[in-house]
Amino acid sequence: MKIGLLIHSFSGNTLSVGTRLKVHLEVQGHRVHMDQIIDANEDPKSNRPVLLTHIPDLNDYDVIIFGAPVRAFSLSPVMTAYLKQISDIENIKFFAYVTEGLPKPWMGGNRAIKKMKTFLGMKNASILDTAVINWSSRKKETQIDSMLNRFSNRIGSL
Numbered sequence: 001m002k003i004g005l006l007i008h009s010f011s012g013n014t015l016s017v018g019t020r021l022k023v024h025l026e027v028q029g030h031r032v033h034m035d036q037i038i039d040a041n042e043d044p045k046s047n048r049p050v051l052l053t054h055i056p057d058l059n060d061y062d063v064i065i066f067g068a069p070v071r072a073f074s075l076s077p078v079m080t081a082y083l084k085q086i087s088d089i090e091n092i093k094f095f096a097y098v099t100e101g102l103p104k105p106w107m108g109g110n111r112a113i114k115k116m117k118t119f120l121g122m123k124n125a126s127i128l129d130t131a132v133i134n135w136s137s138r139k140k141e142t143q144i145d146s147m148l149n150r151f152s153n154r155i156g157s158l
Helices: 013-027 077-085 109-122 140-156
Strands: 002-007 031-036 052-054 063-071 093-100 127-134
Touching (some): 002 013, 063 109, 093 109
Parallel strands (some): 002 031, 002 063
16 A cells, blocks of 8 residues: 655654654555655744645555644644645545644644544545644653554554
8 A cells, every 4th residue: 555644843743753653554564655744934933824845745645644743732834734725635545643742632632633634524535543642741652652553553454
């Protein structure tokens, strides 16, 4: 199965989880291509509008996994801009995860996942599984391992 791992990461946390996921899926025998969604202005404190300088194409994959950080208790504006601009999608399976600095999913992670589901739903797509990784939690490694196993098991059954 050809998998696209499309990541927006500012601090590197979301990217590090994506790298672990890529290795895990490749060990399972999948072809995984990791690509980053990039904004011209990566300063999260800036009020300038998002200007995407790299927009990964979705059409080459059977499965797509989105990874993004939580910002201001919601989905990263960069991932939001990306999801808004993609066209209708069919026949691709989607997964998503977010990373957040706060210790509980209800502190922005759940809202970020809900936004991803809403944007993809508007494009005639749905997410099969999600994960919230709480970066400051003592359970962070358990959360990451759980996501790796759940995503790979679900992808393996497609």
